[in-house]
Amino acid sequence: MITIQETEIKERGLLGVNRAREIGRPILLSEVYKMDTINPLAFFHAGKHRYLGERFFWKDPANQMVLVGLGISKQIRLDQAADRFFHVEKEWKSILTDSLIYNPYKADGVGPLMFGGFSFDPLKKKTERWTKFADSIFHIPKFLLSIVNGETYLTTNYIFTPNDDLTLYSKSMEEREQFLRSLRTTSRSEFPTLMRKEEIAPEKWKQTVDRVVKELTSGTMKKVVLARELRLGFSSQVEPETVLENLYEQQPASYIFAFESHGDCFIGASPERLIKKQGSEVYSTCLAGSIPRGSSEEEDQILGQTLLSDQKNLIEHGYVVEMIKEALEQSCLEVILPEKPQLMKMRDIQHLYTPVIGKCGPNTSLLLLVEKLHPTPALGGLPQTLAVEKIREVEQLDRGLFGGPLGWVDYQQNGEFAVAIRSGLIQTDEVSLFAGCGVVSDSKSEEEYNETALKFKPMLRALGGK
16 A cells, blocks of 8 residues: 655645646646555456556566556547657657656656557558547556566556646545555456357458469569458457456467557557667567477477578568668667577467667657557568558458557656557457468468468467367
């Protein structure tokens, strides 16, 4: 429990009230306290009744950073396509201007931060499936649980307007204390029965792959990534808490995320980092080329070696390496990467993987780096502009946030974004799963179809399917 002296309450509250009145606009007051260990899944679950539709969850593959947000203190929501990364950053910096931040700790991801993401393609016509999410959407939570390298912190964010008084601060603290008292170990609810599994136009998707292959053999494009959808129907409402618990157990080496908006929940377990910024260093991941895991250690090694020597996959991987290297060189003083890819082994699939480190200035914009990198050839294609235009033209699917950058930025401009793959959109008793594959000039539509089926597996298993 958090204990604050009465005088401290009045001092901080009055500072917030007076600052908002002085400048004539809302201001952010943020305070951080170190806590005893809190189960992040229980924290997310406990927010279900009061903050349903206003929660997010994030865990990195190394389990060094877990973030859980409850409630929305402030939202950044934009549907404009032009300069969307710039405008989100501008609004975030505006929120931080004149803010009052009480944070004695040095850890990243502690204090005020925004969590959210960008749609894959803001120029793609939006369908009803994604109407709850804007093309650029970020939440600054009321309450943020940060578990950083095993240490637990709780950030509370208040927004004071010129018309507020100390009552707001007192009510928010009371709300926080009531919520913390309500925390307890939550039991897993019974998962609804999978009633329907519908592949959306699979034969038409294969025909699209075949047409694109023909264009690649005679045109200037080298690669186009095509995605498809698998729609699941359940006997009752699907609870994000249970899916998160399953992903936590089944995909520990992935970025595990959930992001709610107006009752829908985008959720997944992605193996792919887009970019991480920590002070003057940035880290990215080249991930392209895949093959299944083996049923035995011997078969697994044989499959891995096959992938490491497969020219189609190596060429596809090389496109991603070159693009990420060039993008980071525009902002970094130095870019370091190994000469050859290695294997990243997940539960169902193994990928070609090349880690990248960049040395940059401390004031380098994380969102500018996100803009330069999105979409990588692993999710869009090459050349980037032509590939995305082709996807927009031929792909039946509205990707929404699938394949887009999803992650967080803190008030010190550090943060991390994953590529939102191996994911699905929960809408009451229905879930849409998404998967894509890189189409090149020698691709075979049946093989690409089988690859996407393999990529559905992590989410399908977490939802009780096979």
